[in-house]
Amino acid sequence: MAGRKGREGEMLESVYSVLALVFILVACVELCDAATVVDVYRLIQYDLSGVPFGSRFASLNHHAGSLPFAPGADLSRTVVIIPVREINLTLIRDCITQGKALGGFLLLLPQKLSPGNRKYAIERDRSQGKELMRNLLFDLEQLLIHANIPYPVYFAFEDDKINTVLADVKRNDATGQPASATTGGYKLLVSTSEPKKLTSPTITNIQAWLPGLKADGDANQLPTIAIVASYDTFGAAPALSVGSDSNGSGVVALLEIARLFSRLYSNPKTRGRYNLLFGLTSGGPYNYNGTQKWLRSLDQRMRESIDYAICLNSIGSWDNEIWIHVSKPPENAYIKQIFESFLNVAEELGVKVGLKHKKINVSNPRVAWEHEQFSRSRVTAVTLSELSVAPELLESSGGLFDSRQFVNETAVTRSVKLVAESLAKHIYGHQGKKIQIFADGSSLAVNPFYIESWLDLLSRTPRVAPFLKKNDPFILTLKKELSDHVAEVNVQHEVLDGMFTFYDLTSATLNIYQVASVTFDLLLLLVLGSYLILLFSFLVITTRGVDDLISLFRRPTSRKVKTA
Amino acid sequence: MTVFHFFNCAILTFGPHAVYYSATPLSEYDTLGTSVKAALVYLGTALIKLVCIATFLKVPENDNFDPYQELLKALIGFIDVAGLYFALTQLTHRNISQNHKFQAVGLGWAFADSVLHRLAPLWVGARGLEFTYEYILQGLEANANLVFTVSLAGLVSLMWLRKNKPKTLIPIIYVCAGILATMPSITSYLRRETFCLETAVQWWKVKPIFFTRGFSVECNCIAEGSPSSQCRMLNASKQTLSIHIQISNCRF
Numbered sequence: 079m080a081g082r083k084g085r086e087g088e089m090l091e092s093v094y095s096v097l098a099l100v101f102i103l104v105a106c107v108e109l110c111d112a113a114t115v116v117d118v119y120r121l122i123q124y125d126l127s128g129v130p131f132g133s134r135f136a137s138l139n140h141h142a143g144s145l146p147f148a149p150g151a152d153l154s155r156t157v158v159i160i161p162v163r164e165i166n167l168t169l170i171r172d173c174i175t176q177g178k179a180l181g182g183f184l185l186l187l188p189q190k191l192s193p194g195n196r197k198y199a200i201e202r203d204r205s206q207g208k209e210l211m212r213n214l215l216f217d218l219e220q221l222l223i224h225a226n227i228p229y230p231v232y233f234a235f236e237d238d239k240i241n242t243v244l245a246d247v248k249r250n251d252a253t254g255q256p257a258s259a260t261t262g263g264y265k266l267l268v269s270t271s272e273p274k275k276l277t278s279p280t281i282t283n284i285q286a287w288l289p290g291l292k293a294d295g296d297a298n299q300l301p302t303i304a305i306v307a308s309y310d311t312f313g314a315a316p317a318l319s320v321g322s323d324s325n326g327s328g329v330v331a332l333l334e335i336a337r338l339f340s341r342l343y344s345n346p347k348t349r350g351r352y353n354l355l356f357g358l359t360s361g362g363p364y365n366y367n368g369t370q371k372w373l374r375s376l377d378q379r380m381r382e383s384i385d386y387a388i389c390l391n392s393i394g395s396w397d398n399e400i401w402i403h404v405s406k407p408p409e410n411a412y413i414k415q416i417f418e419s420f421l422n423v424a425e426e427l428g429v430k431v432g433l434k435h436k437k438i439n440v441s442n443p444r445v446a447w448e449h450e451q452f453s454r455s456r457v458t459a460v461t462l463s464e465l466s467v468a469p470e471l472l473e474s475s476g477g478l479f480d481s482r483q484f485v486n487e488t489a490v491t492r493s494v495k496l497v498a499e500s501l502a503k504h505i506y507g508h509q510g511k512k513i514q515i516f517a518d519g520s521s522l523a524v525n526p527f528y529i530e531s532w533l534d535l536l537s538r539t540p541r542v543a544p545f546l547k548k549n550d551p552f553i554l555t556l557k558k559e560l561s562d563h564v565a566e567v568n569v570q571h572e573v574l575d576g577m578f579t580f581y582d583l584t585s586a587t588l589n590i591y592q593v594a595s596v597t598f599d600l601l602l603l604l605v606l607g608s609y610l611i612l613l614f615s616f617l618v619i620t621t622r623g624v625d626d627l628i629s630l631f632r633r634p635t636s637r638k639v640k641t642a
Numbered sequence: 643m644t645v646f647h648f649f650n651c652a653i654l655t656f657g658p659h660a661v662y663y664s665a666t667p668l669s670e671y672d673t674l675g676t677s678v679k680a681a682l683v684y685l686g687t688a689l690i691k692l693v694c695i696a697t698f699l700k701v702p703e704n705d706n707f708d709p710y711q712e713l714l715k716a717l718i719g720f721i722d723v724a725g726l727y728f729a730l731t732q733l734t735h736r737n738i739s740q741n742h743k744f745q746a747v748g749l750g751w752a753f754a755d756s757v758l759h760r761l762a763p764l765w766v767g768a769r770g771l772e773f774t775y776e777y778i779l780q781g782l783e784a785n786a787n788l789v790f791t792v793s794l795a796g797l798v799s800l801m802w803l804r805k806n807k808p809k810t811l812i813p814i815i816y817v818c819a820g821i822l823a824t825m826p827s828i829t830s831y832l833r834r835e836t837f838c839l840e841t842a843v844q845w846w847k848v849k850p851i852f853f854t855r856g857f858s859v860e861c862n863c864i865a866e867g868s869p870s871s872q873c874r875m876l877n878a879s880k881q882t883l884s885i886h887i888q889i890s891n892c893r894f
Contacts, residue, residue, distance in 0.1 A: 617665035
């Protein structure tokens with residue numbers, strides 16, 4: 079008897095513990111139930127020689143607001159949603175410079191620029207709007223990169239859901255009360271950890287060596303011509319910095335030139351007496367740090383055998399004028415020779431080539447063009463670029479506006495032809511003769527599909543160097559592509575110079591919740607309470623009579639009367 | 643704030659059952675055992691209904707009104723009636739009067755229905771940050787369901803427990819019982835015909851801060867047949883129209 083009771087007691091206890099466990103598990107259930115979930119990309123956060131720049135925070139948990147904000151309103155717990163089309167740069171600039179306390183910014187970029195957008199056609203009749211947008215994005219980017227912003231700044235692409243949210247928020251704001259806990263509205267939530275410093279970011283240089291024809295008995299080392307392009311980018315939103323023009327166009331041109339010359343060199347009869355050295359360098363926006371390290375790592379003899387180097391930088395959106403930038407004076411014999419060969423080919427192609435000279439200031443650490451790093455190592459080099467003026471630090475390095483629509487495949491094709499023909503003229507000694515080696519329609523023609531598919535790939539790959547790991551698939555792709563054309567490919571890993579420090583967390587997901595105000599909940603509680611009380615009284619009256627209801631409240635006094 | 647909302651919706655969904663129990667003489671006669679037994683019978687009935695629906699009904703490919711499927715659904719609704727009959731007659735209850743018995747059984751039945759159908763969505767959904775009117779509507783539906791179940795239990799008890807029914811009212815009782823048992827099918831048929839319910843619910847979802855009134859009201863008149871003066875509840879409901887507020891949420 080006692081044993082049975084004991085067993086029953088144990089069973090009951092185990093049942094209770096199971097129930098408790100179930101309750102605890104159930105309490106932990108949390109489903110994602112947001113009205114809208116959006117991919118957002120964070121503004122870059124970096125330190126330049128210890129000075130902080132960019133957005134210093136990542137996590138967000140505030141109410142949504144919109145422009146124009148009421149003067150004197152407390153916005154420290156509000157995230158302002160601004161579509162870039164309607165942005166007022168002076169207002170933003172004032173906000174930032176005055177250090178106004180804000181919950182955060184959510185900047186909405188036009189849908190056209192989204193990487194998922196497949197409409198690449200360049201519409202000529204709307205180029206005016208595109209120019210305006212381009213300038214606006216450029217100014218916005220420069221403002222944000224060079225400011226120290228103590229709250230999160232995120233970029234997102236406009237779509238229907240976010241537009242409806244923004245319209246709602248604008249409507250609510252128009253009534254005068256900014257959103258907060260007591261008035262309801264939308265709540266934006268990005269739950270991430272705090273951004274951490276990236277320790278020892280690596281930059282990777284890829285070099286490919288195409289040897290020339292060494293005749294028997296020729297003891298001298300063959301001269302080398304180097305073709306170099308930097309492949310990494312820097313922009314306000316590192317997860318969106320695809321840099322189609324700066325410098326995706328240069329990378330694509332380099333790959334196509336490598337392909338063409340590897341075809342020429344595959345047959346010993348057509349192999350030239352020059353070695354070709356192709357270099358894909360990283361660290362471009364940071365004063366061409368990678369190029370400097372790559373040159374230093376090169377064998378002394380190899381470096382001295384380089385006749386000249388052609389650096390490709392932004393050759394994707396020019397019409398009929400392109401520039402060659404040099405640091406040696408134009409009267410230099412080598413420079414004259416290079417420039418003339420380019421001029422001849424340009425005449426045949428019907429385009430104009432100009433020469434720009436910029437002296438190197440050795441004391442100034444700023445390296446504006448890649449050829450300057452070569453010049454500092456005593457190698458003759460030129461840069462071919464559509465830009466006529468040297469860009470400042472962190473300018474023209476692949477920003478928000480540098481997406482696939484702003485690059486023209488025909489411009490890249492033309493540049494490839496220009497460089498390849500002038501190289502061939504130099505290598506095979508055809509100066510002055512009207513011979514077209516890479517003629518259209520021949521087996522050595524520049525392949526537009528190759529160029530287009532590589533441009534598409536580059537326009538989908540953000541390539542900010544500190545966020546590219548050593549064995550990033552993109553770097554491996556470049557290496558594989560070069561090794562398809564050229565036998566000897568080497569990859570070199572270096573650490574980025576100490577001047578720049580980067581922080582992680584470049585993209586996140588934003589949850590937008592529609593919340594009701596606290597007053598709504600209190601009101602509902604009041605209504606429900608009165609409903610239940612009414613129901614109770616109604617039921618008591620109908621089933622037991624009104625006297626019973628009154629007696630519920632009078633019971634204590636009546637008892638006292640009775641006992642007395 | 644969100645747990646607050648959950649608490650609000652919970653008292654809307656389950657409060658009326660507790661209030662009903664404590665306000666009416668049910669609490670004086672301590673009929674909790676009956677309600678618990680009725681809840682267990684509801685569980686069994688729900689399982690049987692599930693099995694029948696799964697066996698006999700096809701998954702609807704299009705949204706058209708298929709009369710055979712609806713007829714089957716209506717027939718399965720009668721399993722409800724059978725379950726109530728079982729709970730009222732076959733189980734041994736304490737010595738309580740007929741009126742209180744059917745009320746207790748109806749209450750237990752409705753409470754089990756609310757818990758099984760509405761507690762889990764409420765717990766998982768209402769605690770999130772996102773606000774929708776869905777759970778308030780669900781609570782109102784639970785209230786309507788309580789009235790509906792108690793009246794159905796009353797009809798079943800009239801049909802099988804009372805021996806001395808007036809002859810004229812017998813067919814009305816059976817017809818009303820039939821209508822109540824097939825109510826879910828009728829409401830789903832009506833919903834397809836009228837779109838005001840859908841647009842009302844849509845409209846509510848768009849404006850969470852402001853209160854709107856967009857529900858349609860279906861009135862049902864329940865005719866009770868007992869002349870007995872003991873049952874004040876039935877007399878009272880003879881004079882009042884019981885208003886069923888049905889808003890969305892298909893039962894099947």
